[in-house]
Amino acid sequence: MNLHFLQKYLPDGGLFFIVKWLKPYACTIKITHSRRSKLGDFRYRLNGPHQISINGDLEAQLFFFVLTHEIAHLISFAAKKKILPHGKEWKCCYRDLLLESLSIYQKDFQTLVKNFSKNPKASYNAASEIVRYFSPHVPEHFFIEDLHIGHFFEYQRQTFQILKIRKKRYICKNINSGKEYLFNTCVQVRKLTCNDRE
Structure with a gap:
């Protein structure tokens, strides 16, 4: 699976982790236009490669953060099929991936990632500190x-x-x-x- 097309979306050093994490799995990654309802998505398939889609307009750190979220779905589902989408198995896997790749993020964001990893949220929008970090300042x-x-x-x-x-x-x-x-x-x-x- 050639994942080098992701390089332009990722922070420096991010591709190394994506390649490492996805190497054991058959998975396709699709870059989509901006979606208001979600930033990324994972589809587990019994036959054929699994699929991850991710919005292509995300800032590099956020792109990597969201892609890590979806890869955690893949790894946790592959290990044990009958689990809750954002249950303890996913939380544990996502936490491990976030901490393993912590150095990818800028120093000020690393603190937020560490705090988030203590109890990963199912939705990006549920983590107000992270939403604030990536939200542009708009007057009024x-x-x-x-x-x-x-x-x-x-x-x-x-x-x-x-x-x-x-x-x-x-x-x-x-x-x-x-x-x-x-x-x-x-x-x-x-x-x-x-x-x-x-």
Whole structure:
């Protein structure tokens, strides 16, 4: 399996680990366009090579981080078929891969990776420190977890109000439709003032 096409997406030294981890397995890697719903995906196939897809527009460190997540699925499923997708086997495997390849990341990000590896999350969006690290600064935009109950904000050209917090999700009402939605803590939104809503 020739994986050298991945070099342009990866941080320096990253290809070494990808080749090492995938060497025992039949697996294809597909680079996709940006997907809002996910950054990567793993498909376990009984017949034929397994498949990993990953968004091609990710910053190099994030690309490697997400690809490591998907490779952990491959390795843990190959070892034991009947496991939960993000259960203890996957967590253990992902933790091991992250720590093995820690030197690939920049020093300031290594601290976040170490902390994340203690209990790997199933979704990138559930790790607010990592989302913040890779999120571009946009004037007048905040992470929803920086706002408080009662605040109004704009998201995808719709106006919402924060009603309450359930664990790590924010229950927000769409002002136009009256429907309630759950938001992750690290979604970027535009905070609205009284003047904005007039």
